Amino acid sequence: MSLDETSEKPHDRLARALAGDLDRVNDLIRERMASENAPRIPEVTAHLVEAGGKRLRPMLTLATARMCGYEGDHHLKLAATVEFLHTATLLHDDVVDESAQRRGRPTANLLWDNKSSVLVGDYLFARSFQLMTETGNMRVLGILSDAAAVIAEGEVLQMVAARDLATDEAVYLKVIRGKTAALFAAAAEVGGIVAGESREATDALRTYGDALGISFQIVDDLLDYGGDTAATGKNVGDDFRERKLTLPVIKAVALADAGERAFWIRTIEKGQQEEGDLERALYLLARHGTLETTRAEAIGWSGRAKQALGTLPAGDIRDMLIDLADYVVDRIR
Amino acid sequence: MSLDETSEKPHDRLARALAGDLDRVNDLIRERMASENAPRIPEVTAHLVEAGGKRLRPMLTLATARMCGYEGDHHLKLAATVEFLHTATLLHDDVVDESAQRRGRPTANLLWDNKSSVLVGDYLFARSFQLMTETGNMRVLGILSDAAAVIAEGEVLQMVAARDLATDEAVYLKVIRGKTAALFAAAAEVGGIVAGESREATDALRTYGDALGISFQIVDDLLDYGGDTAATGKNVGDDFRERKLTLPVIKAVALADAGERAFWIRTIEKGQQEEGDLERALYLLARHGTLETTRAEAIGWSGRAKQALGTLPAGDIRDMLIDLADYVVDRIR
Numbered sequence: 001m002s003l004d005e006t007s008e009k010p011h012d013r014l015a016r017a018l019a020g021d022l023d024r025v026n027d028l029i030r031e032r033m034a035s036e037n038a039p040r041i042p043e044v045t046a047h048l049v050e051a052g053g054k055r056l057r058p059m060l061t062l063a064t065a066r067m068c069g070y071e072g073d074h075h076l077k078l079a080a081t082v083e084f085l086h087t088a089t090l091l092h093d094d095v096v097d098e099s100a101q102r103r104g105r106p107t108a109n110l111l112w113d114n115k116s117s118v119l120v121g122d123y124l125f126a127r128s129f130q131l132m133t134e135t136g137n138m139r140v141l142g143i144l145s146d147a148a149a150v151i152a153e154g155e156v157l158q159m160v161a162a163r164d165l166a167t168d169e170a171v172y173l174k175v176i177r178g179k180t181a182a183l184f185a186a187a188a189e190v191g192g193i194v195a196g197e198s199r200e201a202t203d204a205l206r207t208y209g210d211a212l213g214i215s216f217q218i219v220d221d222l223l224d225y226g227g228d229t230a231a232t233g234k235n236v237g238d239d240f241r242e243r244k245l246t247l248p249v250i251k252a253v254a255l256a257d258a259g260e261r262a263f264w265i266r267t268i269e270k271g272q273q274e275e276g277d278l279e280r281a282l283y284l285l286a287r288h289g290t291l292e293t294t295r296a297e298a299i300g301w302s303g304r305a306k307q308a309l310g311t312l313p314a315g316d317i318r319d320m321l322i323d324l325a326d327y328v329v330d331r332i333r
Numbered sequence: 334m335s336l337d338e339t340s341e342k343p344h345d346r347l348a349r350a351l352a353g354d355l356d357r358v359n360d361l362i363r364e365r366m367a368s369e370n371a372p373r374i375p376e377v378t379a380h381l382v383e384a385g386g387k388r389l390r391p392m393l394t395l396a397t398a399r400m401c402g403y404e405g406d407h408h409l410k411l412a413a414t415v416e417f418l419h420t421a422t423l424l425h426d427d428v429v430d431e432s433a434q435r436r437g438r439p440t441a442n443l444l445w446d447n448k449s450s451v452l453v454g455d456y457l458f459a460r461s462f463q464l465m466t467e468t469g470n471m472r473v474l475g476i477l478s479d480a481a482a483v484i485a486e487g488e489v490l491q492m493v494a495a496r497d498l499a500t501d502e503a504v505y506l507k508v509i510r511g512k513t514a515a516l517f518a519a520a521a522e523v524g525g526i527v528a529g530e531s532r533e534a535t536d537a538l539r540t541y542g543d544a545l546g547i548s549f550q551i552v553d554d555l556l557d558y559g560g561d562t563a564a565t566g567k568n569v570g571d572d573f574r575e576r577k578l579t580l581p582v583i584k585a586v587a588l589a590d591a592g593e594r595a596f597w598i599r600t601i602e603k604g605q606q607e608e609g610d611l612e613r614a615l616y617l618l619a620r621h622g623t624l625e626t627t628r629a630e631a632i633g634w635s636g637r638a639k640q641a642l643g644t645l646p647a648g649d650i651r652d653m654l655i656d657l658a659d660y661v662v663d664r665i666r
Contacts, residue, residue, distance in 0.1 A: 037507055038489040092455060096448040115429040118451060119488045122425060125455070126481035129462050133474045141466045141474065148459035155452045156371040174370055 010323035014059050017316060021062045021076060022055065028080045032127050044108050044120040045087065057187045058083045064191030064205050067317040074135045074194040081144060082187045084128035089151055091121035096159065140190045147186035154178010163243045165253055165261075165269055172250055173214070181213030188212075204308045208321065211305035216328050218298040221246035223331065225285060237278040243268045247297070249281070251290035260284055295332050302329040343656035347392050350649060354395045354409060355388065361413045365460050377441050377453040378420065390520045391416045397524030397538050400650040407468045407527040414477060415520045417461035422484055424454035429492070473523045480519035487511010496576045498586055498594075498602055505583055506547070514546030521545075533644070540641040541654065548634035549661050554579035555627050556664065558618060570611040576601045580630070582614070584623035593617055628665050635662040
C-alpha cells in the first residue's frame, strides 16, 4: 500500500473503488428528482443533493452489495432510495430546527421557504418508495419502510426529549438510532439482501450499519464539547446553547448532586443561560469524567461494527468498511 | 326503498353497508398510529383521525373490494394506508397554508406546533408504506407510491401556480389530480386489484375514482364563489381573497379583455385588493358565464365517473357508488 493510499480517508477510498456504481447512482438521482410539472422540485433538491455530501449512506449499500458479489443493478436503485430518504429528512429537519445553514451553505428553507422544504421533502419520500418498489423485493421494502418509521419516530422523540432532564441513555440511544443509525443499518443490510446473502450475513451487515451509525453520532455529540472548530464546522458548546441533551450531559446529569442538578435544570430545561455557564458545564463534564466515558462508548460501538464484519467475505471492500469504522472514532482519539 | 333510505346521503349508506369493515379499519388505524416511544404521535394523529372526517377515501377501497367479491383482509390494510396518506398530507398542508382551522377545529400546527405537524406527518407516511408493504402485492405498491408522488408534485405545482395568471386549465387539472383525484383513483383501483379483478375492471375503477375526485374538487372550487356558507363552512370569496386561481377564474382570465386582465393581475398576482373587488370578480365570472361552464365540467366528470362503473358487478354497492357521484354534484344543481 502506497503512502498516498494510507493517507486517503476510507470513504474516499470506497468512493474510488465504487466510482462506476456511484456515477450511475448520481445519474439515477438526477433523473428521478426531475419533475416535468413542478420545476421548483429539482431546484430545491439539486441545491441539497449536489451540495457535496459524502454519499456515505448510498455508498454503504453499494459496498455491501459488491462485497457480497452482487452483479445486478438493484443496488443502484436502493442506493438512490437511501439518499432520497436522507435528503427528505434533511429538508424537514431544517424546517423543524429553523436552520439557516447546512454544510456551510444556506438551507433550502432560507433560500426558498418552509413550504418548499416540506413539500419537496414529501416528494422525495414518495420517489424513494417508488424506487424501492421497482426492485420487487419484499424483504427490502419491509426493511426500508421500517427504517423510515424509526427515523420519523426518532425525530418526534428527539423534539420532545431534547430539553427534558428525564431523558436517559436508553432514550438517547433510541433518538440517535432514529436520527442516524436506522438508515445506516438499512443501507448496509439491503445491499446484502439483493446479493442473496444468508440471514446470518444480512443480520451482520445490519449490526455493522447500526453500530457504525451510533458510533458516528456519539462522536458528533462528543466533539460538540471539545472538538476542533475548524475540523467540525461547529463551535464548542452549540448543543449546550441550543439546550440539546446529548450523551456527555445525560451521563453528568445522572451523577449530579443537588446543586449540579439545579444548574442543569436552569440551563437546559429552563434555558436561562448566563455568562460562564458553558465553562461550568464543561467543568462538570470533566469532573464526572463523562467526556471520557462517552468516548469509550463511541469506541466500543466502532469495535462492534468491525466485529460484525468478521464473517463476511474478506477482500478490499471489507477492509475499507473496517477502516471506515476506525476512521469514525479517529476524530476523538 | 324507504323514505329514510332515499333521504340518507350515499356516503352514509356506504358507511352502513361497510360498517363491519370500517370498524376494523378504525381499529387498525388506532393500533398503527400508536407509538410506544413518542406519545406525541398518537396525540396529534388522534386529534385529526378522530375528528369525524367522512373516511371517504378508505371507504372507496372497502367498497370496490367488496363490490368485486373480495373475501380476504388486505383491503383493510389498504384502506388504512389510504387514510394515513391522506392524514399525512392534511398535517403538512396545514403547515404550508399556515391554517388555524380544519373542519371547524383548531389545526394540529396551532395546538402543538409546526414541528409536530411535519414530523408526525412523516411518521404517518412511513406507517402507510409499512402497511401497504404487508399486503405483499407489488401492483398495489406501485399504484400507491405513484399516487404519493403525484400528490406531492401537485402540491408543489399548486404552490408555484396558485397566483400565476399563466396557469391554464391543464395545469389546474394537474393540481387537482394531485390534491384530490390521485388518491381517490388509487383508493378505488387497489380494492379491485386485491380482489383479483381484470385489468379492464381495475382501469375502470381507477377512472371512476379519478373522475369522482376531479368532480368533487371542481364543485368545491365553484362553491367558493356562490355556495351556501352554512353548508360549505367557507365564506364566499375565500379563494379570491387568498389569491387562489381556481377554474372559474382561470376560465374568466382566458376570456378577459385588457381592462379585465389588469384587474386580475392587480387582485390575484399582485394581491392589491380593494373594497368592491370581490363584487367585480363575481360580475366578471357572471359576464363570461364561467360559473356555468365550470358547473358543466363538474357534472361532466361526475357523468364519466358513473359511466366507468357500467361494466363492474351490479348490486347495492355499485348503486351507492353511482349515487355518490350524483351526490357530489347535487350541491351545485
